[in-house]
Amino acid sequence: MGEAGGLRERKKLQTRAALADAALRLALEKGPDHVTVEEIAEAADVSVRTFFNYFAHKEDAILGRNPEHLVRALERMRTAPPDESPLTTMWYVVHDVLRDLERDGELTRRGELIMSSPSLLYLLMLSSIDDERQLIAALGERMGEPAGALRPALIVSTAGAACRVVMELHKTAPDRPVAELLDEAFQLLAQGIDDAYGPDYQKGIS
Incomplete structure (x- = not known):
């Protein structure tokens, strides 16, 4: 894998980790039933569309x-x-x-x-x-x-x-x-x- 490909993969891993971290933090603060996809995406500074590129639903992100x-x-x-x-x-x-x-x-x-x-x-x-x-x-x-x-x-x-x-x-x-x-x-x-x-x-x- 070239340098550009490696950079893209690292970026994907960082985005996934940011979403998982945000989901966990919000679930601990509010309870998993009271967290929304929109809140997780906003906390990770990505769009809702980007969220669904990594996770099928909010529970997937909370599980990380x-x-x-x-x-x-x-x-x-x-x-x-x-x-x-x-x-x-x-x-x-x-x-x-x-x-x-x-x-x-x-x-x-x-x-x-x-x-x-x-x-x-x-x-x-x-x-x-x-x-x-x-x-x-x-x-x-x-x-x-x-x-x-x-x-x-x-x-x-x-x-x-x-x-x-x-x-x-x-x-x-x-x-x-x-x-x-x-x-x-x-x-x-x-x-x-x-x-x-x-x-x-x-x-x-x-």
Whole structure:
């Protein structure tokens, strides 16, 4: 990509970030239900038309999802060392996003807002479904698993679930860093959550 192309991409990233920051600030001040697209665009000093070039609706801007995270995650899966375990690859993917959010100073504020709003949490989960499918497909390909294989799907899905659980726990234990909670969660996944698991299938389900 040439210098002009690189400048355009940086400008787009800056505009997206400005809109996401404005949406978060207004949602925290007024509540997510009382923020309008017009207010977000004005706060970011862009037109409403420009807003819709980046986000489908105001909730997208409040969530502040960065498509670059998925691009980097898929690239990380394609270029992971051959001897790196799939769950380890997911650890790197998750921590890459975490570093970005912590660097921008938005992790706690946006996370708490989303976790306190059932509608935002629901929209985040819905918007993550396609990302998860792409990650599962990429991880399955790297692992040499056929389409529809259970293992890559479980690895990606449980990593996502661990992130959601960690953010919820961080609300009640803010003194524990998110990265620390996340590492503990991944360690539990790696070790097996319940090593005494062993249902008696002959008893059936009462």
